[in-house]
């Protein structure tokens with residue numbers, strides 16, 4: 163079978179603003195590592211698939227992302243934020259064509275006095291479009307996380323689906339997380355859901371692990387690892403190894 | 414001989430006293446059937462023994478082979494040989510079962526367990542409880558059916574090999590085949606290790622399969638009656654009314670009216686009455 167899978171690591175060295183056009187029927191993977199003050203514009207043509215993997219590894223990061231999806235295009239964004247220092251990410255995906263789909267999954271480990279702000283929005287315009295936001299975060303020390311998830315289903319976007327799920331564990335009382343899901347729905351015939359859970363480690367979960375002989379520190383590590391690790395599956399190669407190492411080190 | 418002693422135990426949940434001076438002793442080689450109407454403190458007892466922080470021990474003692482269990486942390490209690498199979502096992506997202514079991518098993522032995530050894534042990538245990546091995550690559554209890562969760566508790570018991578195993582309604586929600594599987598596992602562990610068992614159930618069916626050596630009945634937060642297997646058999650036929658008459662006790666808690674109708678075969682209905690109040 164012919165494979166049209168393309169891989170690309172995007173570099174912003176010279177150009178702070180990049181445009182990428184994913185051609186009809188093309189399937190591509192893009193990797194973004196440590197971005198400061200850049201913006202990326204994506205255009206996904208008919209039936210194309212783009213897997214965008216963003217890894218904030220080191221210092222301060224900020225990225226602005228815009229994507230336009232036409233008919234039956236799919237954009238999957240996997241975002242791992244393990245950086246130290248403040249960072250922001252703003253993503254704005256427009257599901258223009260019918261049956262366009264987009265997923266945004268993130269995992270972040272927020273420590274020290276860092277502040278992380280994400281604004282993730284989907285505009286549903288075409289019919290039968292789908293968006294899905296799923297995020298996990300572990301917050302320590304005096305760090306702050308602010309996530310704004312916006313799903314806007316416009317008037318003619320019938321039979322569309324939007325879901326948002328955000329979970330944050332606060333390890334220290336001094337850390338904080340705010341998840342602000344906004345569902346703007348101007349169409350009747352749709353499915354939308356959102357769920358946010360922010361809290362300290364679940365006592366019942368901890369008790370269960372402890373009752374099997376696992377020490378408190380290890381039990382916390384297992385739970386944290388469980389929160390952060392699933393994102394690893396979407397990365398590969400060197401990035402994947404680095405990510406795994408960071409998660410192990412971080413917890 | 415391994416012995417768990419509970420003496421004059423008082424336990425409160427959210428400032429409400431549930432156990433009110435409960436005493437009970439279990440030795441290695443005994444299988445104790447623990448009965449009692451809904452809401453009278455059976456699960457509370459097991460949780461207090463295991464050290465669930467929501468259950469506050471206000472008075473009394475728990476001793477394992479003479480050692481003060483109440484001074485031990487939860488994980489230490491497990492390592493000393495106590496095991497609790499939960500009435501409602503939790504699902505823990507992201508925590509892969511196999512990783513967790515390996516950690517737990519490692520905590521219970523001094524020698525380093527290789528991955529190969531671990532997988533062999535897990536593979537054997539998974540065959541005993543008839544859960545496909547692959548399911549342990551998933552998050553703990555994630556997407557498991559009610560019955561699978563219960564069998565998963567038994568699997569962990571088999572891995573950890575406790576001195577005293579406490580099983581909280583291990584048979585609830587199990588189909589006929591699964592009850593047979595679970596009781597075979599319990600019997601096997603008992604044959605091989607002479608583990609002490611404290612087994613809560615509302616159904617004689619499980620007891621008929623595992624043949625408890627003794628029965629104990631909790632009413633109003635106390636063990637009010639102890640004796641041989643004939644007690645659970647009588648409760649199965651006649652409910653709890655005769656105990657109250659014979660011992661001249663009345664039910665103290667607010668569920669009294671519902672409880673008066675109690676027989677051990679109708680647990681689900683009682684739950685509804687209780688919750689409906």
Ligand SMILES: Nc1ncnc2c1ncn2[C@@H]1O[C@H](COP(=O)(O)OP(=O)(O)OP(=O)(O)O)[C@@H](O)[C@H]1O
Nearest residue numbers: 426427431449450451452453454455456457458467
């Ligand atoms: N975590 C908890 N929070 C609040 N109340 C609790 C908690 N656990 C138990 N209780 C209360 O303590 C009482 C005893 O409950 P327990 O679970 O020990 O009963 P049980 O004998 O195991 O009943 P069942 O047969 O229904 O399982 C009940 O009134 C119950 O509502």
Ligand SMILES: [Mg+2]
Nearest residue numbers: 455456457500
């Ligand atoms: Mg109970």
